Amino acid sequence: MEQTSDIARSAGNRAVVVGAGLGGLASAMRLGAKGWHVTVVDRIDSPGGRGSAITKDGHRFDLGPTIITVPQVFEALWEACGHDFHKDVDLRPLDPFYEIRWPDGSVFAARQKTEDMLTEIRRLSPSDEKGYLRFLKDAHRRYVVGFEGMVAKPMHRAWETIKVLPEFALLRADRSILSLARARVKDERLRMALSFHPLFIGGDPANVTSMYALVSHLEKEYGVHYAVGGVAAMARAMEKIVRGQGGQIRYNTTADEITFNGNKADGLKLVTGEVIPADIVVSNADAGHTYSQLMRNRPKKRWTKKKLNRTRWSMGLFVWYFGTKGTRDKWKDVGHHTILSGPRYEGLLNDIFIKGHLADDMSLYVHRPSVNDPTAAPEGDDTFYALSPVPHIGHADNVDWSEMAETYKAKVLKTLEDRMLPGLSEHITTSEVFTPETFRERYLSPHGCGFSIEPRILQSAWFRPHNVSEEAEGLYLVGAGTHPGAGLPGVVSSAEVLAKLVPDVPRAPELKVAAE
DSSP states (O other): OOOOOHHHHTSSOEEEEEOOBHHHHHHHHHHHHTTOEEEEEOSSSSTBGGGOEEEETTEEEEOSOOOBOOHHHHHHHHHHTTOOHHHHOOEEEESSOEEEEOTTSOEEEEOSSHHHHHHHHHHHOGGGHHHHHHHHHHHHHHIIIIIITTTTSOOOSHHHHHTTHHHHHHTTTTSBHHHHHHHHOOOHHHHHHHHOGGGGGTOOTTTSBGGGGHHHHHHHHHOEEEETTHHHHHHHHHHHHHHHTTOEEEOSOOEEEEEEETTEEEEEEETTSOEEEOSEEEEOSOHHHIIIIITTTSOOSSSOHHHHHHSOBOOEEEEEEEEESSOTTSSTTOOSEEEEOOSOSHHHHIIIIIIOOOOSSOOEEEEOGGGTOGGGSSTTOEEEEEEEEEOOTTSTTOOOHHHHHHHHHHHHHHHHHHHTOTTGGGTEEEEEEEOHHHHHHHHOOGGGBSSSBOOOGGGSGGGSOOSBOSSSBTEEEOSTTSSSOSSHHHHHHHHHHHHHHSOOOOOOOOOOOOOO
16 A cells, blocks of 8 residues: 655644534545545444444344435535545446335335336326426426525625525525425325425424425436445445555544634544544534534633534434245235335424324335345345334433343334234344434433424525534545435535645645755
8 A cells, every 4th residue: 555655644634523424425535535644433343334244143233224316416526536436436226216105005206217117107097187287397407406505505605605695595495305295295195205205314304494395306317326335335435445545544542622723623632532633634424413512621712612503403213124034935015125114204294303202103215235236144034124213312211221121112012013024023134223222322412302403494405514514724524414414315425525625736836956
């Protein structure tokens, strides 16, 4: 591996990145490509953050995101570093993307081609065909404004948000994505199918902006993909590029506090007491953790304790990872991604996001990678996870997950056996459970949230923590809690924004040679 020279390291190009999640790794790649000498620290033992994986009894459990959309975001990242994304990552398109199942037995398969989607619409609710086509036009208009116009652009100046307000007004961005779906289709099942996507990034469909209809356009235009080996394999490919650029990645290393010289960030103190000096600090830790803990001894102008307490946070997640024996040819109707919608949609959203009530009913997202990826499980076996959105820690119910985890897992098991995987309990060989408490302990996520700050309209763009910190010089933020937000394209795009904000590496002074 090529080593960065001592002269280059002392020339003002030292960067330290807190967190080896996808946002942190993408940032390290971008900075490395610009000539910065990067050190990444992460408290867990592998790359990927919430996109990492654990292996248990031969089953690889992908801990977090499983769906990859907008592959050009990743292609551009690799290209900026002089690499070919598709040589490093085996990306497979999926069709159908996922299947939604309702308690009445009806099923909806999300597909890429419009005609295939119309076939699904006609089967469920023929009278909603025209409304669906109008929704697609809505989605495209919001994509142009919200994705092409804002996602990879710095939004730390108020003007960048103010200037799009007229377009937001025309698009009725004040209306929720669920309200938009209600205005376009009458069937309650289709309203759910067209509006649930913000849940993948921690947003309440009943309250987040209708701009998130753009996700339907992204799926239609660019498809939905899966990386063989899971997102963790993609993270390892990113790690390899960072190391190849001369960067260092230190695992099992916990950041304690960002250090400052006056108002400028100048390094990172670890819990061991070691200080890593740096010319810039990039935090891929949750924005709430960055300001409440990593800057706990400094006064803040904007992101004070009081403001963080007023912030609306995303929901928590209960995730049950389990392996099954001899089931590869069983449950043949169950594909890679399935959404089991509960008996309530709006009521359950209200319980999770507003009341903070852990309801008896649930909706589940079920991931079965072993149908497409033989590396996920031993031959003939299956690997699954079932994810249930739940209130985050600190909501009204004050759930004690140390006591509730087994009870809730039993409810998840019953739901799966009754609705999708009959006889499941007879085949389970290994399992692991993550609760909001796990997210708080493993990822230092405020309130054990799954996706940091909820992406409501007044918590988006300029209103989110900025990519270039407003609290100190030389401090930058990336990842789910800053602009543009959660989700794989979002956190990787935050690194693209970072690359536009960080100055070029200062040149080392030229050595003058005396004439002989």
